[in-house]
Amino acid sequence: MPLPLRFPSFLAGIACLVSLPLPAAENRAPSSxxxxxxxxxxxxxxxxxxxxxxxxxxxxxxxxxxxxxxxxxxxxxxxxxxxxxxxxxxxxxxxxxxxxxxxxxxxxxxxxxxxxxxxxxxxxxxxxxxxxxxxxxxxxxxxxxxxxxxxxxxxxxxxxxxxxxxxxxxxxxxxxxxxxxxxxxxxxxxxxxxxxxxxxxxxxxxxxxxxxxxxxxxxxxxxxxxxxxxxxxxxxxxxxxxxxxxxxxxxxxxxxxxxxxxxxxxxxxxxxxxxxxxxxxxxxxxxxxxxxxxxxxxxxxxxxxxxxxxxxxxxxxxxxxxxxxxxxxxxxxxxxxxxxxxxxxxxxxxxxxxxxxxxxxxxxxxxxxxxxxxxxxxxxxxxxYPKPLFWQYGTPHAQLRPGKWEHQSPSFAVREGPWKLLVNPDGSESRLYHLIEDPGEKDNRLTSEAALAKKLQQKIKAWSLDVGLAFDGEATLVPPQPGFPIRINGQWIGLQNHGGAIEKSDLRLDGKSWLSLGRQSAPDLAGSKAIRLSGNFEAIEPGGVILAQGGDKTGYALHVKNGKLVFVITADWKRTELTGPNLTPGRHTFEAVRSKEGRMTLQVDGVPAGTRDGAGIFAGNPGDSLEIGADLVKPVGEYEVPNAFHGILGDLQIQIR
The missing domain is CATH 3.40.720.10 (Alkaline Phosphatase, subunit A)
Structure with a gap:
């Protein structure tokens, strides 16, 4: 058991030394x-x-x-x-x-x-x-x-x-x-x-x-x-x-x-x-x-x-x-x-x-x-500098991300000479900057210097193998799409944009586009977690996934089916659904909640749309990523993937605690 003491100024420091033997000085030549x-x-x-x-x-x-x-x-x-x-x-x-x-x-x-x-x-x-x-x-x-x-x-x-x-x-x-x-x-x-x-x-x-x-x-x-x-x-x-x-x-x-x-x-x-x-x-x-x-x-x-x-x-x-x-x-x-x-x-x-x-x-x-x-x-x-310098920070090891979503970087980087490449392991979000001419990293030269970018990607691949990290050196280098953040557990998170159109604070999806956040970066679901989903939407088609994380074994989703909003929880292969009323044309707000005890509630335009008990506890985290506007791999709800959404989304927030 440590000895907790509170000391006056200088002695507080010296107390850390009293039990340590001082190094022998007789074998030391003096400094010079x-x-x-x-x-x-x-x-x-x-x-x-x-x-x-x-x-x-x-x-x-x-x-x-x-x-x-x-x-x-x-x-x-x-x-x-x-x-x-x-x-x-x-x-x-x-x-x-x-x-x-x-x-x-x-x-x-x-x-x-x-x-x-x-x-x-x-x-x-x-x-x-x-x-x-x-x-x-x-x-x-x-x-x-x-x-x-x-x-x-x-x-x-x-x-x-x-x-x-x-x-x-x-x-x-x-x-x-x-x-x-x-x-x-x-x-x-x-x-x-x-x-x-x-x-x-x-x-x-x-x-x-x-x-x-x-x-x-x-x-x-x-x-x-x-x-x-x-x-x-x-x-x-x-x-x-x-x-x-x-x-x-x-x-x-x-x-x-x-x-x-x-x-x-x-x-x-x-x-x-x-x-x-x-x-x-x-x-x-x-x-x-x-x-x-x-x-x-x-x-x-x-x-x-x-x-x-x-x-x-x-x-x-x-x-x-x-x-x-x-x-x-x-x-x-x-x-x-x-x-x-x-x-x-x-x-x-x-x-x-x-x-x-x-x-x-x-x-x-x-x-x-x-x-x-x-x-x-x-x-x-x-x-x-005689050789490249490398960095890795992000998926799957990092939980902490910048509070400003624009500051969220790809997870790998290399600098060689004046050039710096930032890239995700799958080639997405790629950026190439000339740091002498562009120290603020504003001018992405990925397209104009494609051969150089590919060369630097190969150097990251070789380095990754050397230090034990996973990186696809053959992936196509894709520049970032205009980012769109959503708030997850109070923090703005920028999701990868696959063709969505950004109009001020809205995301317009055409039934062929979506956003994604890799499973390693998505919220932790394991255990008895409370889930709260909120935002607003306008559905142009009568069906489509607003958001989904997980698949047919474990996950949650909010989707439109036959002109109605559906909240679904899947735990241990069992689906529990809560369906709202028929939607009128135009914009709607929603709030979908699953309590730690398994009670599901749904509100549409501020009006309670129903309650249901018995939603199971998640035994672990799903293998699927978080998607906005689609459900890509295994379906959380009773629909065929990707069940892409055609319409407008805004003010999306996810809280899982």
């Missing part, structure tokens, strides 16, 4: 420019333009700016995933996270298994820390981990098993950790000493730990990682500090974010000031970057105009393979080695390159990695 100390700062959810030196239009970050003034800014740095866990695996190992079956954020055992993911990064994975530790470096990690442990995963390796002498993490990891809520499951998992603090104190506690570690190892060499939870939402600033931003923005989420960003900047300044005060500035490489783009939860679009965080010229945000989700700020400072005040706007570098690059600065070999040594670039010598 050829064997530098290394500080790696990895911010959580910081957008490309959140630091003012990268273009923040509203907030100044003077201490981060100072780091950039005294070092090098890379304007084309990428992380290898638009979400936390795989991005952290990439910078930790120098390998694509798919090699370790970590494609999205690590969660509970059940959710990991459901998405075909490991529960944690294997302890035998190659890590920068282990390589540097073997070379005589003192090593430490302070802050967010999220590569295994937490929730109900209590058997993950401790962070010290990856090559760190000292560690203190947050709720997504084991070992000594700092939490903000005693009810957090991590508080009861054991495997380390637990202390508590307020959310706004957390970054300062990890900075305290980092400073203490540096002081004790000032003679070096040392490798320390500071991975704050900031600026991940929810943004909880110190009480009273958000008020100063009320004159800057009326968005209350932004006010809190700006206060948290300002406080983070102060902590970065504390750390850099300590390095300088200790006289080790010229012997210390500091690297500063972010794990992915800024937050994009649906609530921000529902409650205010936009989410907090800035992506500058780039489109998309967190959970998206568009540039705004993976293109992040990067600063390196190493006086006398890394040029001061330089901006490199041409060289590409990514998270997997950090391990071989940091090892190169330390004079340590790092063979067999996906990343490449870019130490020459950081020394001020711009150079083209």
């Amino acid at each position: 420019p050829s064997r530098p100390n290394i500080i790696f700062i990895f911010i959580d959810d910081m957008g490309f333009a959140d630091p003012s030196c990268f273009g923040n239009p509203l907030v100044r970050t003077p201490r981060i700016d100072r780091l950039a003034d005294e070092g090098l800014k890379l304007m084309n740095f990428y992380v290898n995933s638009p979400i936390c866990s795989p991005s952290r695996v990439a910078v930790t190992t120098g390998q694509y996270p798919s090699r370790w079956k970590i494609h999205s954020y690590l969660n509970s055992r059940a959710n990991n298994a459901k998405r075909g993911m490991a529960d944690y990064l294997e302890a035998g994975a190659p890590t920068t820390a282990r390589k540097l530790q073997a070379a005589g470096y003192a090593t430490a990690h302070f802050g967010k981990w999220h590569m295994g442990g937490g929730r109900d995963v209590d058997d993950a390796p401790l962070p010290t098993e990856y090559g760190f002498d000292e560690t203190c993490v947050a709720f997504e990891g084991l070992g000594d950790r700092i939490l903000t809520d005693p009810k957090e499951p991590s508080a009861h998992l054991g495997h380390g000493r637990v202390s508590f603090c307020e959310p706004w104190e957390k970054t300062s506690r990890y900075t305290d730990l980092t400073i203490d570690f540096i002081r004790r190892h000032r003679d070096g060499p040392f490798y320390v990682r500071l991975f704050p939870n900031d600026v991940h939402d929810p943004h909880t600033p110190q009480p009273g500090t958000a008020a100063k931003w009320e004159t800057v923005t009326k968005n209350h989420y932004e006010q809190s974010f700006f206060a948290v960003l300002e406080a983070l900047d102060v902590q970065i300044g504390r750390l850099v000031d300590e390095v300088d005060a200790l006289g080790i500035k010229e012997k210390t490489l500091i690297v500063f970057t972010s794990d992915n783009g800024p937050t994009d939860w649906p609530k921000y679009y529902q409650e205010v105009d936009h989410p907090p965080g800035f992506t500058g010229p780039y489109f998309g945000r967190k959970w998206s393979l568009f540039e705004g989700g993976i293109h992040v700020p990067f600063i390196a400072r190493f006086p006398g080695t890394v040029p001061a005040g330089m901006t490199d706007a041409t060289s590409v570098m990514s998270g997997i390159d950090l391990s071989p690059t940091l090892c190169a600065f330390a004079g340590v070999e790092a063979p067999g990695l996906d990343g490449v040594d870019r130490s020459g670039v950081l020394r001020g010598n711009p150079a083209p």
Whole structure:
């Protein structure tokens, strides 16, 4: 049972260290420019333009700016995933996270298994820390981990098993950790000493730990990682500090974010000031970057105009393979080695390159990695990237999607030279961009550069085979149709459009067109779930499917049959139907509900059309996808597939909980 304690400021951090043996120093040669100390700062959810030196239009970050003034800014740095866990695996190992079956954020055992993911990064994975530790470096990690442990995963390796002498993490990891809520499951998992603090104190506690570690190892060499939870939402600033931003923005989420960003900047300044005060500035490489783009939860679009965080010229945000989700700020400072005040706007570098690059600065070999040594670039010598860069995020591994449906990207991407291809495994939603001429990804050149797009598709195929992902390299590349979103569980989801015509907020279907959402991305039906379907429609023909998910064993559907609206539930091969009255010509609203207890109700134009009990419980998820305007494979209701709808649909909403 962990010991829950609440400490005053600095002691809260040091408590994480008391039970750890200090590494022996007698075998370590002192740090030097050829064997530098290394500080790696990895911010959580910081957008490309959140630091003012990268273009923040509203907030100044003077201490981060100072780091950039005294070092090098890379304007084309990428992380290898638009979400936390795989991005952290990439910078930790120098390998694509798919090699370790970590494609999205690590969660509970059940959710990991459901998405075909490991529960944690294997302890035998190659890590920068282990390589540097073997070379005589003192090593430490302070802050967010999220590569295994937490929730109900209590058997993950401790962070010290990856090559760190000292560690203190947050709720997504084991070992000594700092939490903000005693009810957090991590508080009861054991495997380390637990202390508590307020959310706004957390970054300062990890900075305290980092400073203490540096002081004790000032003679070096040392490798320390500071991975704050900031600026991940929810943004909880110190009480009273958000008020100063009320004159800057009326968005209350932004006010809190700006206060948290300002406080983070102060902590970065504390750390850099300590390095300088200790006289080790010229012997210390500091690297500063972010794990992915800024937050994009649906609530921000529902409650205010936009989410907090800035992506500058780039489109998309967190959970998206568009540039705004993976293109992040990067600063390196190493006086006398890394040029001061330089901006490199041409060289590409990514998270997997950090391990071989940091090892190169330390004079340590790092063979067999996906990343490449870019130490020459950081020394001020711009150079083209020597091979393609690849990404995968989405079906079937990812549950989290952007709150703005336009930000939902295809699930694979590759960049080679200035060209970037985004594509789904079946060739759909394909986009080809020239990033130098079109950094905002607005001009899809798929048609005009078809041969190049096909070549890049083949490279994704070869990479997918190498890292264990499914991808059809022979699929026809099809550009995206005009998207049409529907609201699923409160979130706008863009479905693939197969010929539907969009007229403002309406979808017009001609009996030959439909929308689809793959089964891996469709709502979870398994168990006793409540279902609520609502929207409006106008049927030109007396029959056709409005929406359907599943088939003749498991699923639900709403369709028009003989001029009447029919709500159907199929569970364990048994169909239960509820039929409404004859429909008059024109537009109609509907609401169809199945309660957790199996009671079905149907309303048409606000008038109850009937109730029926006995709809069964779904034993599992169906094999069929979600379709709007058709039912393509196995029929949920008593009709022949595809039973395509001819008419107009609007304001479709699906809630399944």
